[in-house]
Amino acid sequence: MTVGAHSLPNELNRDATFYVAGHRGLAGSAIVRKLQSVGFENIVGKTSKELDLKNREAVFEFFAEVKPRYVVLAAAKVGGILANSTYPVDFLSDNMRIQVNVLDAAREAEVERLLFLGSSCIYPKWAEQPIREESLLTGHLEPTNEAYAIAKIAGILHVQAVRRQFGLPWISAMPTNLYGPNDNFSPSGSHVLPALIRRYEEAAASDAPAVTNWGTGSPRREFLHADDMADACLHLLENYDGPDQINVGSGTDVTIREIAETVASVVGFTGETEWDTTKPDGTPQKLLDVSKLAQMGWTSKIGLREGVERTVAWYRDHAGALRK
Template sequence: MVASDGLQFTPGELDRDAVFYVAGHRGLVGSAIWRRLEAAGFSRLIGRTSSELDLKDRDAVFEFFAAERPRYVVLAAAKVGGIMANSTYPVDFLSDNMRIQVNVLDAARSVDVERVLFLGSSCIYPKFAEQPIREDSLLTGHLEPTNDAYAIAKIAGILHVQAVRRQYGLPWISAMPTNLYGPNDNFSPQGSHVLPALIRRYDEAARSGAPVVTNWGTGTPRREFLHADDMADACLHLLEHYDGPEQVNVGTGSDVTIAGIASVVASVVGFTGATEWDTSKPDGTPQKLLDVSKLAEAGWRSSISLEEGLRRTVEWYREHVGKLRG
């Protein structure tokens, strides 16, 4: 394959005995990727918790890469949060994520890591991008103000990967997932994204017998949701089947209103009360549906339905509710 940046590389099956570093292996996406790689037979997976390796500490990151010398890296580590967290702490989301990305990518380049997969977010695209959102919509319009700092950090990561391809000839790639959910998500009231927040809210209401659940906004924005296990499968597929400078959207290709997903969550957890909407709170982007035709061309489609994924996630949440962060 000859990529548009002139890089010549032919993707193929990864060496199951090579050192493979998953940055952020305890998080929602990273833990799913770890499980998928284990199932695929990778025997030398390495990961470090934030207490073992602070990815914002440049010297520590370089020392780690020099010692371990991984052949493959998935960069799934990031500071993440929902609308409230992003709106309240934009400096933290920009500064922390920029430092994590720059340190890991620079350190990986210093030891010539063969394949890096950088994971971004669909919030990199303009607020009013044409739907479904194609990869070439990047940098064509204004971002959603409630998470623009986080989005800018992720855009910088994409450009960093593209720059490494141009300057050093390493076949690194980027993937942009839609809204993800599943085991090991953040269910805290202050830091969670919309779906785990809804699961926690409706489950607590069902358990307490509350008659009403109140959600933010109008319920009319449309969102696409992908189970983390599907995302992990897509990541391994891309590493073995795709090479190119442009980021690849990863999603299901279909979306649902926030009100619609709230209704499904209520049904799954057994909440039979009423749902009200606090329209004084922000909605965020009106619609975020990814065009996943590039991913389909690479030979991958999602397989976990929203209903099945929600059932799995609610089961996991109820098993771990007493030990969750926040």
């Protein structure tokens, strides 16, 4: 049985050309590691200096020359609440151009299998917890990152449109909060977990008596190690063919206070943790319903403490080269 001229999902050909857009980022680098670990020999990645994905002509030329059989679109302009709320035009415009160029060029090149990587921020701010895939477009978005979310929603709809119009078996995956090697640990641009790792690591190194975190520590968040996410993405590419985006997560969440305690313990910080309750907490809970992925035979394998230990070790090995 085929979709258009292409086979339905099965084991991907390890000798085929596989392009990972965003191969040096948190998600993309994890996907490259996963592909290498299972025997893919021809993985292609280009830095933004080598190939500006916002340059439509350059992207089309790249696809025409390389002719990848498989693609994961993990390239995106990303950032935390501060960056998203300060530069909404950048987050909307850059991400829309990246997606439209890559998806259009991949369609013209008749890429056989493509996975578009989104973000859990696509779901409504007050979606019922845990958040099911069907919650997409059923309510208002979180205002602080709605520009980024709208771009990612457009990517999902673009993939669905390609399936309908051209019959290509492309899919989308929506990971929860990711962390791990090659994360952004900068004070102004990082998400909560890498920010906590840097904060506690610096406090431990300087023998600071206390660390102050924003809010009450009560909001609940789900975290997934990037290597787990990459494993799930390959599983989806080889086992799933459908128009709906699939949630990728651990299926469990912890409070911000609990994750802070875990980070403090891993880095060896023995001082006090204080909470500045004049600062906002954000959404009370954000947990994905991952039952569809579980029904396909995949569940996360890296526990939170193990994942934090791995990430702290990577951070220490690369601290000198990280963004300030």
